[in-house]
Amino acid sequence: MANLNTFAPSHQPRKSYELPTVSKKEKVVVVGAGSFGGWSALYLLRKGFQVTLIDSWGPGNSRSSSGDETRVIRSTYGANEVYFDLNVRALELWKENQLRFKKQLFCNAGVIWFCYEDKTPLVDDSIVFANKHKQSYEYLSKKEIEAKYPHVNTDDLHHAYLDAFGGYLKARESCQSVLDAFIQEGGEYIQSFVIPDKLESDRLNSISLSNGSRVNSDVFLFACGSWLGKMFPDVLSSVITCTRQEAYYFGVPPTHVKAFDTMPVWIDVDGKDFYYGIPGNANRGFKLGVDERGDSFDPNVGDRILNQQVLEKARKFIGHRFPALKNAPVLESRVCPYENSPDGNFVFDKHPNASNVVFLGGGSGHGFKHGPALGELVADVMAGERKSPEIFQLVINN
């Protein structure tokens, strides 16, 4: 059975927990300007906090998890209602913010789930949430798939569900837009590599920057993606682990451009590796991702050269599901890091030994889309206005 962490993380109940609250007079430093840190910094700023955002290589840089061209946005999370609801809010906020930014970042292409069996809990268990939010899915029989998408091979499919509310997001571009808004709205941004200084009696008072300076703050929020585990090895080395993941952009033959570019984002629930893709992909080619966990990876020094074995698998799959793409050329490829948590849940919690250090991470291959809703949550929780969902609690099993 596939590792479901990316698609439906565990929703086992945990104890409720408290995070430090911050007064508006206090300063907050956010380290990491990816989807998690960038949106958090923006929402903390909008809440009235004094915020400094720091990133070593810039928002959506090529080493980061948020650095690809596009990311899927979908609410479906099996029986996990927390993420379903978070994504519904994220959808609202993406739409609201893209108007503010005057830039289209969300493409409402829809998301089609290819199902092999009569019952597919990963999708079926979300139907009740979709109906509750008036975002019901459309059931498509094999015949209906063939009529709507004649370029899809349905031989091994039982049916599909179409979620018309999802689609895809421009990834690295939106990180840059969030930073632009953050600066425009009065935030301070520094581009520099951060090393946390030593803790002093239960607190972190300062961090050192690669530009030679030192920054003090009342509270530090570390949203460092795949780097988090190495940054705080005594606490997080077994909690946030990094694997290399691959995505390919295939060239669609001229005869099929319209058919492919106008079809929804698709997710193939084949029960083993989980293939998914973004047909339009901001004109970069037909994107195919393989969700199978790759090898351990160092996001600082690892080369981003594609793995031939994974590519062969991807090619085999794409030729099977979309016969017109059998010999399609690879136009571009990406090697991106997954910042895995043990059960796929995000981590939003304080450092066990430092009362003013908060971690935000563990996106685990599905975090990007939640950025604005998560940022809003972070600001609300830090202002003492809301509690964080229990499943984001840090659990250390040594």
Ligand SMILES: Cc1cc2nc3c(=O)[nH]c(=O)nc-3n(C[C@H](O)[C@H](O)[C@H](O)COP(=O)(O)OP(=O)(O)OC[C@H]3O[C@@H](n4cnc5c(N)ncnc54)[C@H](O)[C@@H]3O)c2cc1C
């Ligand atoms: C191949 C792939 C496909 C994915 N598909 C999807 C998808 O379809 N939909 C979806 O929602 N999610 C998806 N994800 C997951 C999503 O991309 C991540 O969960 C999300 O981007 C994580 O954002 P982040 O801000 O936590 O981390 P990052 O984007 O990695 O940001 C961390 C930032 O911290 C900075 N940093 C690190 N260390 C330091 C330091 N010491 N000093 C200063 N700065 C530092 C880095 O430069 C970086 O900019 C996918 C991920 C991968 C790899």
